[in-house]
Amino acid sequence: MPKGDDILTFLAYALPVAGGLAGMIFVNLNREDFVNPVTAVALGAVMGWGLARLLRALAGRR
Structure with a gap:
């Protein structure tokens, strides 16, 4: 598994x-x-999830 995949999974x-x-x-x-x-906690978690999805989409992996 490439190093980039490990970081995106993390x-x-x-x-x-x-x-x-x-x-x-x-x-x-x-x-x-x-x-x-x-x-506040739920909204923060959803925003973090959305940011993670955005980063994975920008990296070309879903």
């Missing part, structure tokens, strides 16, 4: 996790805004 798992973590950090930094934590 990003497919790591970016949604990083997006969820970013959503959790956003909620904790903005306590006064009463942001729903479930929505």
Whole structure:
């Protein structure tokens, strides 16, 4: 398996996790805004998943 495939596979798992973590950090930094934590974490995870899909599409692999 080429090295590029390993990196893309790692990003497919790591970016949604990083997006969820970013959503959790956003909620904790903005306590006064009463942001729903479930929505923020889910939205961050979906954005990370979308970014991973975009990177895989740009690399020519699905």
